[in-house]
Amino acid sequence: MNRQRALAVTAAGAIATALSLAAAPASAEILDAKAEAARDDLHGNVSQGVIDGLQDAFGLTEAEAYDRLAVEDVAADLLEEVPADLDESYAGLWVSEDADEIFVATTDASDSTGLRAEGATPVLVAHDLATLEDAASALSAVTIDGYYGNYIDVVANTLVVEAADAATAADVIEAAGIDPALATVDAGAEAPQTYFVRGGDAYNIENSWRCSVGFSVRQGSTPGFVTAGHCGAAGDSVTGGEAAPGTFRNSVFPSADRAWVAVGSGEALYDDVNMYSGTRDVANANVAAVGSSVCRSGSTTGWHCGTIQAFNQTVRYAEGAVYGMTRTSVCAEPGDSGGSFITGNSAQGMTSGGSGNCRTGGTTYFQPIGPALSAWGLTLVTT
Incomplete structure (x- = not known):
């Protein structure tokens, strides 16, 4: 080449x-x-x-x-x-x-x-990843209005603090007691929001709001799918839309943003993702590197692609902080929550939230699929 x-x-x-x-x-x-x-x-x-x-x-x-x-x-x-x-x-x-x-x-x-x-x-570079991760961990306990989250920019070798303005970011860094030399500030960042709306299709929760399917999974012989935790609590019912009826078996939000829904034993599970112009097979869940291409499927905006920008993003939603997210340049909008993120044929995770939109562009975070599979003993359905 x-x-x-x-x-x-x-x-x-x-x-x-x-x-x-x-x-x-x-x-x-x-x-x-x-x-x-x-x-x-x-x-x-x-x-x-x-x-x-x-x-x-x-x-x-x-x-x-x-x-x-x-x-x-x-x-x-x-x-x-x-x-x-x-x-x-x-x-x-x-x-x-x-x-x-x-x-x-x-x-x-x-x-x-x-x-x-x-x-x-x-x-x-000057700082090893463990040092930057320790600094990021120190930020976890900080709750200051206008502080939206943080992530490690491995290309720039720095911990990025996202806040409404520079003064707020400085207060966050001081409150956490971390070395200012480890951090840079993204002042004027937009407040992130989770992506779900009322009504619509794809799959509906409690006949009230809509989210998107992530990937087909099984827990033993029980079929189902993974999605975002903020879409529903354990026990909530999936009552309509394009997905099979089912029930949220486990859900975590905030702190993480992952859930899995069990569907009826007779329901078919597909080993692919809807591209809205065809389908993409799912072969595995190998983690893609920063800088890799990644595409997202969601019931509001369909299929959009971009690149992976950072791992282990902390996102401070209005509902609470979520840790361990992956940051991307892909756009998304309300209703896309829970939908698939995939690189090549490798499942990456489920849409959580972000800022911006698919008309002007934006930033979207996804919950990596690995923690959901391991926490609940789920097996990804693959080709």
């Missing part, structure tokens, strides 16, 4: 640049080889709908869509391996904007040789 290599520049400045320049030739060749192998596996195993969706969302040719998926597959594999290999020096992994390079941030320059050998471009 032909690639135009990006220059890795972060807060670490000249050292990060020097590492990237030294790493580029070897890393590029190894990544090319890994991506080519992944690309071969993708042919025949990825539906044309996946490719068409990427072409529409990112303005790609068919060949470029396959190239992007191949690099994202390599990144997903490295995301499982690299954090444990680097341990205390690990500071994050992401795919470049054009999906032609995989960056791994580290606080130890001696990691660079091993990272190049894996096909990654090493970037030397």
Whole structure:
């Protein structure tokens, strides 16, 4: 694959640049080889709908869509391996904007040789991921009006504090007792909201409001689906819409935003996602890296795509704080809550909430599917 290599520049400045320049030739060749192998596996195993969706969302040719998926597959594999290999020096992994390079941030320059050998471009930074995560955890107890949440920006190697204005953000940082050098401020951020409305179709809860199905699952022999926790409480009934009738068996909101609905034993479970111009098969629940493409399906706005921006976002809704969300550039609107987030054929999670809309764009958060599957012993229905 032909690639135009990006220059890795972060807060670490000249050292990060020097590492990237030294790493580029070897890393590029190894990544090319890994991506080519992944690309071969993708042919025949990825539906044309996946490719068409990427072409529409990112303005790609068919060949470029396959190239992007191949690099994202390599990144997903490295995301499982690299954090444990680097341990205390690990500071994050992401795919470049054009999906032609995989960056791994580290606080130890001696990691660079091993990272190049894996096909990654090493970037030397000041703060390891654990330090930033500890700072984020210290913010959990802070409740100040106008404080909307936080997330770790691995590309910039910083903890981002979202607030209505800079003064509020400064108060939050001081109240948490964290080092201001670890944080940057997103002043003027919009207040997030959960996405659900009254009436409508898709699936209706208690004959009163509407949400969207996430993914088909089973608990033992009991069929059902996962969705957002704010859509309903345990015991609430699903009474209509496009989904089969059922009952919320478990639901968590706030703190998390996940739920699962059990449906009748005779109901059929489909191993795909509605793209509103076809369907996309679900093959697994492999976690996609930051920078990877991701698409969302919801009953209000249909199918929209964007990229993954950050993991472990804290979102402070009016109803309470939610932790461990994934931040995306995908738009969504009321009624899309609970709907599917998917990368390639890998289930990622269920729509939680966000800000903006699908006319002007916005930010949307999803609840990763993994915690729901593990907490309730659910099995994802796959092809």
